[in-house]
Amino acid sequence: MITNLKISNVTKIYPGCVANDNVSLEFNSGKIYALLGENGAGKSTLVKILSGVIIPDEGEIYLNKNNLKLNSPSDAKKNDIGMVFQHFNLFETLSVFENLIIDSDEQRESLREKIDSIMKKYNFSIDLDIPVLNLSAGQKQKVEIIRCLIRSPKVLIMDEPTSVLTEQETSELFLSLKKFSEEGILIIYITHKLKEVMQLCDEVAVMRRGKLVSVSEIKNENIESLANKMVGQNLKTIKKKKAKTSSDQLIKITNLSFTSEDPFETNLMDINFSVNRGECLGIAGISGNGQSELFQVLSGEIISEKNSIEFNKNYIGDLNPQERREYLMAFSPEDRLEQAAIPQMKIFENVALNNFKSSNFFNKGLINENKIKEHSKKIISDFNVNTDNIDLKSQFLSGGNLQKLIIGRELITSPDLLICFNPTWGLDVGAINYIHETLIKINEQNKSIILISTDTDELLKLSDKISVIHKGKLSKIMNADEVTSEKLGILMGGAN
Amino acid sequence: MIKIVKRDQPSRAIFFFTPVLAIFLTLVAGGLIFFILGFKPFEALKFFFIVPIADKYGFSELLLKATPLCLIAIGLSFCFKSNNWNIGAEGQLTFGAIVSGGVALLFYEQEGFYILPIVILAGAIGGMLYASIPAILKTYFNTNEILVSLMLVYVSKLILDYLVVGPWSNPEGFNFPETRQFSDSAKLPLLFEGLRIHAGIFLALAAVVISWFVFYKTYLGFQMKVSGFSLKTAKYAGYKGKKMIILVFLISGACAGLAGVGEITGPIGQLHREISPDYGFTAIIVAFLGRLHPVGIIFASLVVAITYLGAETAQIFMQIPKYTGQVFQGMILFFLLASDYLLFFKFKFIGSKK
Numbered sequence: 001m002i003t004n005l006k007i008s009n010v011t012k013i014y015p016g017c018v019a020n021d022n023v024s025l026e027f028n029s030g031k032i033y034a035l036l037g038e039n040g041a042g043k044s045t046l047v048k049i050l051s052g053v054i055i056p057d058e059g060e061i062y063l064n065k066n067n068l069k070l071n072s073p074s075d076a077k078k079n080d081i082g083m084v085f086q087h088f089n090l091f092e093t094l095s096v097f098e099n100l101i102i103d104s105d106e107q108r109e110s111l112r113e114k115i116d117s118i119m120k121k122y123n124f125s126i127d128l129d130i131p132v133l134n135l136s137a138g139q140k141q142k143v144e145i146i147r148c149l150i151r152s153p154k155v156l157i158m159d160e161p162t163s164v165l166t167e168q169e170t171s172e173l174f175l176s177l178k179k180f181s182e183e184g185i186l187i188i189y190i191t192h193k194l195k196e197v198m199q200l201c202d203e204v205a206v207m208r209r210g211k212l213v214s215v216s217e218i219k220n221e222n223i224e225s226l227a228n229k230m231v232g233q234n235l236k237t238i239k240k241k242k243a244k245t246s247s248d249q250l251i252k253i254t255n256l257s258f259t260s261e262d263p264f265e266t267n268l269m270d271i272n273f274s275v276n277r278g279e280c281l282g283i284a285g286i287s288g289n290g291q292s293e294l295f296q297v298l299s300g301e302i303i304s305e306k307n308s309i310e311f312n313k314n315y316i317g318d319l320n321p322q323e324r325r326e327y328l329m330a331f332s333p334e335d336r337l338e339q340a341a342i343p344q345m346k347i348f349e350n351v352a353l354n355n356f357k358s359s360n361f362f363n364k365g366l367i368n369e370n371k372i373k374e375h376s377k378k379i380i381s382d383f384n385v386n387t388d389n390i391d392l393k394s395q396f397l398s399g400g401n402l403q404k405l406i407i408g409r410e411l412i413t414s415p416d417l418l419i420c421f422n423p424t425w426g427l428d429v430g431a432i433n434y435i436h437e438t439l440i441k442i443n444e445q446n447k448s449i450i451l452i453s454t455d456t457d458e459l460l461k462l463s464d465k466i467s468v469i470h471k472g473k474l475s476k477i478m479n480a481d482e483v484t485s486e487k488l489g490i491l492m493g494g495a496n
Numbered sequence: 497m498i499k500i501v502k503r504d505q506p507s508r509a510i511f512f513f514t515p516v517l518a519i520f521l522t523l524v525a526g527g528l529i530f531f532i533l534g535f536k537p538f539e540a541l542k543f544f545f546i547v548p549i550a551d552k553y554g555f556s557e558l559l560l561k562a563t564p565l566c567l568i569a570i571g572l573s574f575c576f577k578s579n580n581w582n583i584g585a586e587g588q589l590t591f592g593a594i595v596s597g598g599v600a601l602l603f604y605e606q607e608g609f610y611i612l613p614i615v616i617l618a619g620a621i622g623g624m625l626y627a628s629i630p631a632i633l634k635t636y637f638n639t640n641e642i643l644v645s646l647m648l649v650y651v652s653k654l655i656l657d658y659l660v661v662g663p664w665s666n667p668e669g670f671n672f673p674e675t676r677q678f679s680d681s682a683k684l685p686l687l688f689e690g691l692r693i694h695a696g697i698f699l700a701l702a703a704v705v706i707s708w709f710v711f712y713k714t715y716l717g718f719q720m721k722v723s724g725f726s727l728k729t730a731k732y733a734g735y736k737g738k739k740m741i742i743l744v745f746l747i748s749g750a751c752a753g754l755a756g757v758g759e760i761t762g763p764i765g766q767l768h769r770e771i772s773p774d775y776g777f778t779a780i781i782v783a784f785l786g787r788l789h790p791v792g793i794i795f796a797s798l799v800v801a802i803t804y805l806g807a808e809t810a811q812i813f814m815q816i817p818k819y820t821g822q823v824f825q826g827m828i829l830f831f832l833l834a835s836d837y838l839l840f841f842k843f844k845f846i847g848s849k850k
Binding site for chain 1: 718
């Protein structure tokens with residue numbers, strides 16, 4: 001029997017934004033559907049409506065012609081709609097089996113048999129009796145999928161499932177999804193990654209600013225056409241020119257290790273690398289493999305031995321971030337809202353966070369507000385931050401504008417080295433393009449970049465050399481043109 | 497139909513309007529309570545809020561009560577603005593009073609211009625020492641400063657009890673739980689003959705000016721603000737975030753300690769059991785009612801001080817228990833928190849379409 005899911009004229013309005021504007025869509029089992037859109041396009045709201053988390057202001061949902069009233073997630077479950085969220089909803093300290101039975105009222109024994117047969121059928125191998133925290137991200141996702149499959153769902157919704165997976169885990173996931181689809185489960189796949197849509201799906205619905213802009217078959221589309229629909233404008237493709245190879249060494253890290261007292265942090269083991277002027281060194285890896293610690297060691301938030309970091313012929317391992325800035329280093333941390341900027345503070349106050357001596361932001365212990373404001377205005381116009389009010393609290397900037405402000409703030413000293421960590425994480429395509437262009441420009445000015453990122457495409461696009469971090473160890477450094485994303489994927493998974 | 501709509505930006509006008517609204521609602525609710533209790537609401541409110549400050553003496557009493565509230569609230573504003581929830585100002589006040597009282601007793605029956613400054617300083621240091629306990633435990637051992645600072649209040653009160661009953665009690669005092677009288681040189685001078693208002697008010701005013709300057713105009717204040725919002729950001733900017741946390745606690749403790757000095761070296765001139773009618777706790781309300789802004793805190797301390805006086809007159813003239821004062825203080829905070837909803841949301845009146 002074919003499952004038919006129909007969304008009819010769904011509207012959801014939040015204060016200040018229309019998340020879903022009269023959206024109508026129809027899905028039939030046997031196909032894999034992509035729901036594509038930038039962050040904030042409204043796709044998450046739509047799937048939350050389908051899974052009962054959010055109640056729409058207007059509109060109806062029909063499953064096989066039955067009008068569904070989804071007032072809670074359990075209503076969705078009862079109506080055979082399963083959902084795997086982007087962030088796992090698992091209890092880390094409970095075993096896999098305990099996590100699976102937690103919301104089920106079936107008998108333990110019969111459930112165990114059922115789970116075993118599901119795992120056999122789809123070739124999943126997970127030890128049911130170890131705690132979830134020992135699983136890899138891919139395995140955790142499988143646990144979430146099994147949790148849905150137990151209820152033999154008619155519809156399975158996957159929300160940005162590959163953001164935490166390696167290349168290999170992603171292709172495994174795609175195989176499973178195709179198998180589910182063949183067995184008659186209707187799959188809705190939410191993503192902003194165009195490549196995945198092309199690889200996996202049969203039909204694609206594109207959303208932009210809460211509205212459905214197109215529904216089409218994949219065979220009639222290509223990456224460029226989808227990107228243009230998603231962004232609503234024609235994007236230039238950015239290409240990096242091959243850097244002139246310079247042998248002028250800017251930073252050199254020697255035998256750097258870091259042992260953390262915090263069991264949730266990753267220890268860094270014997271890190272060695274160097275970056276030349278005008279070069280971009282990309283550091284790839286699955287998140288949680290020591291990137292955050294490496295960033296902090298490089299920025300000076302974690303202090304190391306003086307001789308372990310040599311920058312521009314100075315030993316600076318024991319200096320704090322402010323002192324390192326004086327040597328013309330700049331840093332853009334991963335967490336925009338909790339570290340790189342303070343959302344509750346005004347734009348110009350956030351600019352003052354990058355306080356270097358020659359800025360005169362603070363004079364004899366007093367705040368020099370005029371100087372800071374003057375500087376902030378320059379950053380806003382130079383870096384295309386979409387506001388003209390520097391007294392605005394930065395929480396009112398979009399992610400992209402905030403990131404431009406941060407990068408602008410860091411670059412205003414014209415540093416010799418910019419260290420950035422996931423600089424485009426969660427941004428829309430337009431902002432990503434802008435940041436990428438900026439980073440390329442830095443290299444063209446013979447300045448260097450260390451780019452720590454979990455986005456392989458970004459790394460391949462921007463880096464001259466690439467290394468992979470896995471469990472706190474750095475792989476050997478490779479020339480970017482000799483590397484493929486497959487090869488990176490294997491290294492990211494821990495193989496040699 | 498009324499619809500609630502989120503504001504694009506918190507309104508600045510509303511930011512200063514809500515405290516006024518909160519006070520108004522408190523009066524309405526207070527009147528209602530009086531009415532239910534069988535009093536004439538307007539008359540009762542008059543006894544509560546107007547009679548107490550109608551004469552010169554009453555006004556001086558108002559300033560006397562507002563002084564410690566203002567001083568403590570200024571100190572607390574440093575903590576609260578940087579997200580450090582020091583609610584143990586009462587303990588810091590008590591400990592500051594103990595230390596300064598101890599020093600004042602050392603100068604028993606001695607006179608000299610140098611004595612008072614030493615006594616004042618001792619009080620500030622006492623408050624700082626006591627505030628440093630939750631600060632250090634928070635920064636180096638990740639304890640919760642709310643719990644630690646609150647529990648230390650009771651510890652300090654018990655220490656005071658022990659001292660005034662035991663080792664420091666007045667040998668000629670017929671076993672009353674109080675110390676000897678301090679010498680005149682150890683007391684804050686009274687400002688007017690016959691009124692109890694004393695020089696402590698200048699300490700409060702100085703605190704207002706200095707705190708405004710430090711917090712809004714100096715690099716130090718900026719660093720405190722950043723560290724309070726996010727230690728991660730402070731670290732990234734190269735500030736010594738932990739030291740900033742300890743510093744705001746020290747400032748807050750010093751202010752509370754000074755308030756303690758004012759209480760014992762003012763009109764009373766000795767240590768005894770009940771040195772503070774919970775000024776340290778009430779000052780939390782003052783700090784928020786004043787929007788954590790120095791000028792706002794001045795006004796808020798005056799408003800809240802009236803509830804202390806009003807409770808006393810109401811008890812005398814209307815036989816209402818003086819704890820009604822605390823009811824009013826509680827209501828002010830309650831309505832303030834509730835009306836802060838208006839900061840982020842507004843009501844939109846939409847005509848019915850049908």
